[in-house]
Amino acid sequence: MHYNEDGTIQQLPFWSEAGPAPAGALNPFIWQEAETIAWSKNIGTASSPQTGMYVTDIENGSYIKLRNVDFQKGCRRFEARVASAAGGTIELRLDSLTGKLIGKCNIINTGGPLKWKTSACKLTSVSGKHDLFFIFKGAKAAAGNKRTLFNFDKWRFQ
Numbered sequence: 001m002h003y004n005e006d007g008t009i010q011q012l013p014f015w016s017e018a019g020p021a022p023a024g025a026l027n028p029f030i031w032q033e034a035e036t037i038a039w040s041k042n043i044g045t046a047s048s049p050q051t052g053m054y055v056t057d058i059e060n061g062s063y064i065k066l067r068n069v070d071f072q073k074g075c076r077r078f079e080a081r082v083a084s085a086a087g088g089t090i091e092l093r094l095d096s097l098t099g100k101l102i103g104k105c106n107i108i109n110t111g112g113p114l115k116w117k118t119s120a121c122k123l124t125s126v127s128g129k130h131d132l133f134f135i136f137k138g139a140k141a142a143a144g145n146k147r148t149l150f151n152f153d154k155w156r157f158q
Contacts, residue, residue, distance in 0.1 A: 025070035025129060034080075034152040038131075039065040046151075048114055051081075055152040056113075060088070063097065064134040074127040075157040078103050079120045084110050084150030088138025092123070094130045102126045107150045116153060123157075 002010045026032070034055040035045050043064065044057035055064070078092060084107055092103040105121035138149035 022068035025068050026066060028069050028071060028075070028157040031154045031156045033154050036066065037064050038067040050114065051116065051153045056148060058136045058149045058152065059147060060136065060138050060149065062136045066132045068129055069132040070129050071126050071157065074125055076123055077120060077158040078105055078123055078155065079118050079158065080105055080155045081116055081118050081153040082107050082110065082150045083112065083114050083116045085112050086138060086147065086149050088136060088149035091135040091137060093133040093135060094126065097133055097135065099133065113148070113151055
């Protein structure tokens with residue numbers, strides 16, 4: 001690696017916006033850890049003895065991108081294991097941040113940031129292989145303050 005004077009890494013000729021081809025397809029019909037991520041914006045991770053690792057520091061506008069999710073012949077329901085003192089929503093979009101909205105899962109106050117419950121929502125029909133975006137929405141924090149909407153442990157489709 002060669003570093004620029006400002007500390008950034010020089011772009012290598014094999015880097016691309018798309019990244020490498022996926023190694024395989026992701027099965028959305030079994031519980032997947034929320035920290036299974038191809039790309040993300042404004043999230044963090046933490047761990048607890050109860051859940052192991054989970055996604056935290058979720059703010060309004062944060063997102064997770066997953067690549068090559070194989071919905072096979074279709075699904076109709078999404079479940080997420082979450083914990084929250086604030087609440088919010090998870091928008092489920094296909095192929096881009098502004099792609100087809102297939103569902104919107106409301107996350108309620110579960111009684112605290114480590115009190116885990118399963119939230120679920122119905123979906124519009126989806127099948128085949130797609131990139132999947134979890135886009136997190138909720139009340140905005142006061143200027144300059146980070147507000148964690150909820151913690152996200154795992155998810156699956158049915």
